[in-house]
Amino acid sequence: MRTSSQLNIQHNVRLAEFSSMGVQAFAKSFIPVNSMQEVSGAIHYVKSTMSPYLILGGGSNVLFVDNFDGVIIKNQLMGFDIISESEEEIILKIGAGENWHKIVEQCVNKNWAGIENLALIPGTMGAAPIQNIGAYGAELADVFVELEAFEISCEEKKIFNKNDCKFGYRDSIFKHDLKDKAIITSVSIRLSKMGEPNWNYAALKHQIDQKRINKPTIKDVYEAVIEVRESKLPNPDVLGNNGSFFKNPVIPVFHYDELKQEYPQMPSYPVTEHLVKVPAGWLIDHAGWKGYRTGDAGVHEKQALVLVNYGNASGSDIYMLSEMIRTDIDKKYGISLKREVNVI
Numbered sequence: 001m002r003t004s005s006q007l008n009i010q011h012n013v014r015l016a017e018f019s020s021m022g023v024q025a026f027a028k029s030f031i032p033v034n035s036m037q038e039v040s041g042a043i044h045y046v047k048s049t050m051s052p053y054l055i056l057g058g059g060s061n062v063l064f065v066d067n068f069d070g071v072i073i074k075n076q077l078m079g080f081d082i083i084s085e086s087e088e089e090i091i092l093k094i095g096a097g098e099n100w101h102k103i104v105e106q107c108v109n110k111n112w113a114g115i116e117n118l119a120l121i122p123g124t125m126g127a128a129p130i131q132n133i134g135a136y137g138a139e140l141a142d143v144f145v146e147l148e149a150f151e152i153s154c155e156e157k158k159i160f161n162k163n164d165c166k167f168g169y170r171d172s173i174f175k176h177d178l179k180d181k182a183i184i185t186s187v188s189i190r191l192s193k194m195g196e197p198n199w200n201y202a203a204l205k206h207q208i209d210q211k212r213i214n215k216p217t218i219k220d221v222y223e224a225v226i227e228v229r230e231s232k233l234p235n236p237d238v239l240g241n242n243g244s245f246f247k248n249p250v251i252p253v254f255h256y257d258e259l260k261q262e263y264p265q266m267p268s269y270p271v272t273e274h275l276v277k278v279p280a281g282w283l284i285d286h287a288g289w290k291g292y293r294t295g296d297a298g299v300h301e302k303q304a305l306v307l308v309n310y311g312n313a314s315g316s317d318i319y320m321l322s323e324m325i326r327t328d329i330d331k332k333y334g335i336s337l338k339r340e341v342n343v344i
Contacts (some may be wrong), residue, residue: 007031007041018074020122023315024242025064032074034097035158039150039183042073048090054344055183058099059123061131061242063341065315075126077185080106086193091145093188096126100133113195114143115141116222117204120229122236122243126184130174131340132167132200136225137201141167143189157185169277170247170340197221203228232303241300242307244282245322246337259333280337281305283329297321319343 013030016022029051031042046053052070056062079095081104091111094103104119117138127133128140129147146161166173174182192210197218199208207224208216216224232239256268256276268276277327284290284304296313299321300306307318326337 007038007045008248009045013072015059015064015068015072018056018072019062019064020058020060020171020236020240021242021315021318022061022236022309023064024312025067025315027070027072028069030074030137031071032076032246034076034078036077036150036185039073039077039185040155042071043152043155043183045148046071046073053180055180057096057124057127058122060236061127061341062344063315063318064240064344065319066344068344073183075124075183075185077126079186081101083188088194089190089192091188093186094125095186096124096184098125099194100124102223107191108219111218112193113137113192113197113218114189114191115140116197116218117201117225119222119225120233127185129165129167129184129187130168130172132165132172134170136204136228137198139167140189140307143164143191145188145190147184147187149184151182153181158182169250199224233306234300234302234308239300240313241306242341244280244305244307244340245307246325247340248277248280249335250275250277251335255334278335279305280329283333283335284325284336287325287328287332289325289328292321294321299325315343 008031010030013027015025015027033039033042054068056072056074064341076097077095078097080098081093083091083093091277100123103125104115108116117136118133118184121133121135129144133140142163146159149158149160151158197216199216199221199290201204204221204224207228208220213220217296233243250271253274253276256278266278267282268278271277282302289299290304292299296310296319298308298310300308311316320337329335329337
């Protein structure tokens with residue numbers, strides 16, 4: 001185990017460059033970890049100093065509303081290894097610090113199917129199972145095999161299978177029982193070498209139909225996903241944002257039927273016999289929030305689901321805007337929006 005003197009412990013670190021929203025906040029201490037030894041050493045440091053801590057990946061799903069008076073452990077564990085391979089499939093073990101989109105790009109170039117619909121989602125491999133990232137009819141749980149994590153209480157490595165992770169819609173055990181109690185170090189996924197791409201999602205089908213492609217390949221779907229996302233979502237390197245700020249709410253069918261009488265154009269997607277999912281972006285847009293701006297905090301002009309930082313918005317500014325939207329949506333539709341973003 002590395003001692004604190006061997007760790008790269010930094011102090012009073014500006015966090016704007018480590019968060020895609022780019023708000024001004026500082027961490028009292030900051031430790032980048034690149035090996036299991038450094039992970040262990042960082043946890044030992046946290047415990048010995050009795051400091052609050054936060055595990056940070058790509059920072060795409062975090063909103064800092066204030067300075068962090070503790071230790072941020074930046075997960076930079078890398079690796080891209082083939083665990084097993086057959087004619088039909090391949091299992092990969094990927095380091096938690098690897099960039100998610102680069103993983104997708106590499107797999108598509110190898111013609112390995114399963115995650116092409118998840119292209120251009122910001123963040124790292126380690127964050128993917130926490131959020132059970134998903135888009136365009138696919139989610140990480142579809143290809144997940146297992147993950148390795150460092151349990152903070154006992155300081156030991158543990159393996160979690162799919163059932164252990166308790167995946168749900170943008171959800172997992174790491175957002176509940178194991179929140180801040182484990183550091184994901186690697187994730188294993190199973191991809192198909194023979195599989196057909198999934199392009200039934202309406203936006204993808206429209207994009208592919210426009211190109212008059214009758215039988216799209218994995219790369220065709222991958223490129224269509226990028227085109228659709230880039231047409232709607234701002235680049236966080238240009239305009240600070242966390243991507244989708246709110247979850248799509250799931251409501252009872254009877255509630256949706258009542259709303260449908262007043263809002264005939266309101267879309268929905270079946271979840272179960274008694275539940276439907278309603279697009280949060282549609283609710284926010286039709287409530288008049290798209291393009292709204294207060295100071296440097298705003299709602300993106302092309303996608304109402306995305307809150308943006310036009311330059312100097314604070315985390316509190318973004319948070320207060322999200323609260324205004326949640327209050328209004330609840331008042332108009334009787335629907336309580338939940339944030340996808342972790343507010344720190």
